[in-house]
Amino acid sequence: MNFNLNQSIEILERTPKVYESLLKDSIYDLEKINEGDGTWNGYNIIGHLIHGEKTDWIPRAEIILGNNESKIFEPYDRFAQEELYATQNTNELLIEFKTLRKQNIEKLLSWNLQEFDLQREGIHPDLGIVTLKQLIATWTIHDLAHLNQLSRAIVKYFSEDVGPWKKYTRLLNE
Amino acid sequence: MNFNLNQSIEILERTPKVYESLLKDSIYDLEKINEGDGTWNGYNIIGHLIHGEKTDWIPRAEIILGNNESKIFEPYDRFAQEELYATQNTNELLIEFKTLRKQNIEKLLSWNLQEFDLQREGIHPDLGIVTLKQLIATWTIHDLAHLNQLSRAIVKYFSEDVGPWKKYTRLLNE
Numbered sequence: 001m002n003f004n005l006n007q008s009i010e011i012l013e014r015t016p017k018v019y020e021s022l023l024k025d026s027i028y029d030l031e032k033i034n035e036g037d038g039t040w041n042g043y044n045i046i047g048h049l050i051h052g053e054k055t056d057w058i059p060r061a062e063i064i065l066g067n068n069e070s071k072i073f074e075p076y077d078r079f080a081q082e083e084l085y086a087t088q089n090t091n092e093l094l095i096e097f098k099t100l101r102k103q104n105i106e107k108l109l110s111w112n113l114q115e116f117d118l119q120r121e122g123i124h125p126d127l128g129i130v131t132l133k134q135l136i137a138t139w140t141i142h143d144l145a146h147l148n149q150l151s152r153a154i155v156k157y158f159s160e161d162v163g164p165w166k167k168y169t170r171l172l173n174e
Numbered sequence: 175m176n177f178n179l180n181q182s183i184e185i186l187e188r189t190p191k192v193y194e195s196l197l198k199d200s201i202y203d204l205e206k207i208n209e210g211d212g213t214w215n216g217y218n219i220i221g222h223l224i225h226g227e228k229t230d231w232i233p234r235a236e237i238i239l240g241n242n243e244s245k246i247f248e249p250y251d252r253f254a255q256e257e258l259y260a261t262q263n264t265n266e267l268l269i270e271f272k273t274l275r276k277q278n279i280e281k282l283l284s285w286n287l288q289e290f291d292l293q294r295e296g297i298h299p300d301l302g303i304v305t306l307k308q309l310i311a312t313w314t315i316h317d318l319a320h321l322n323q324l325s326r327a328i329v330k331y332f333s334e335d336v337g338p339w340k341k342y343t344r345l346l347n348e
Contacts, residue, residue: 169319
C-alpha cells in the first residue's frame, strides 16, 4: 500500500496544470487526437475529468461521510461528456477543470480527514463496499490514467510520420 | 501523415513544462515510481530525455544537414542515464532538460527548415535510411511516449490502494 493523503492531494492539485501545459492555446485539433473510431479524443478526456469533478469523487465522499443511512452511490455516467461539453473549446474546458478541482480540494481539506474517516465505507452500485481511502486513491490515479490515454493518442497521431522509427516505439507496435 | 514542423516545435516546447508540472518540488520518491524490477523509474526517464537532447536528436539532424560525406549516425546509448544522472535530484534534472530543450529548439529554428531540407536523409545504424522529417517526428513523440510510461508507472504505484476500482482501471489489468 502506497497511499498517503497529502501525496494524493498534491497529485490532484498538479494534474490540471499538467493538462494545461500540454494543451492550452494549442494548435492541435483535439478532435483528431484519438485512437481510431469509437475511441475518445482530447475533448472527451477533459470533459470526462470535468464530469468526474462534478458528479463522482466529492459527491461520493459526501455520501460516505454524511448522515444519510443509505451509502449507495449514484451510478457515474462515463459518457456524459459527449453531450455536455461538446461546444466548449480546449481552453474553456481546461479552466473549468482547474476551477472545479481547486474547489474540490478545498472541500477535501476542510474535512480534515483522519485515518478513521478514510476507513469509512460506501456502496458502489457495481463494485460493492469501498472505503473513502480507496475512493481518493482512485480519484488520484484517474487523472494519470487519462494522461496515459491522451499521450498514447498523440503518439499514435504521428504514427506514420516517424517512418522506420516505428520499430522502436512500443506504443506503435501494440 | 500528420507531421507539421510548427506543430512539432510547439509540442517540443511544451513537454518540459508538462514534466515540470507533474514532478517539480514533488514529494514523490521518484525512484519508487517504476513498473517493477528492471524497469525505468522517474529519474531514469528524465535522465534519458536529457541524454537525447545532448546526443541524439540535434546531433543527428546536424549529420543530415552538414557537409560531411558520411551520413551515418552514432549509435544512441539508451541506458547512459543510469550512470550519468544518478546523483542529481528531480528539480536539477528538470531544469537541465528544460534548458537543453530551449537551446535545441533555438538551433532548430535558426536553420529555417524548408520542405526540401525535411526530405534530406541520414543513415541510422540499425534502421537504415531515414529523413530529417522522420527524425523530428520521432523526437516529438519521444517525450510523449515517455510521459505515457511515467503516468503508467504512477498509476501502478497506487495499484493496491484503489481496492475494487482496479477492475475499472485498464492499466492495472494488463
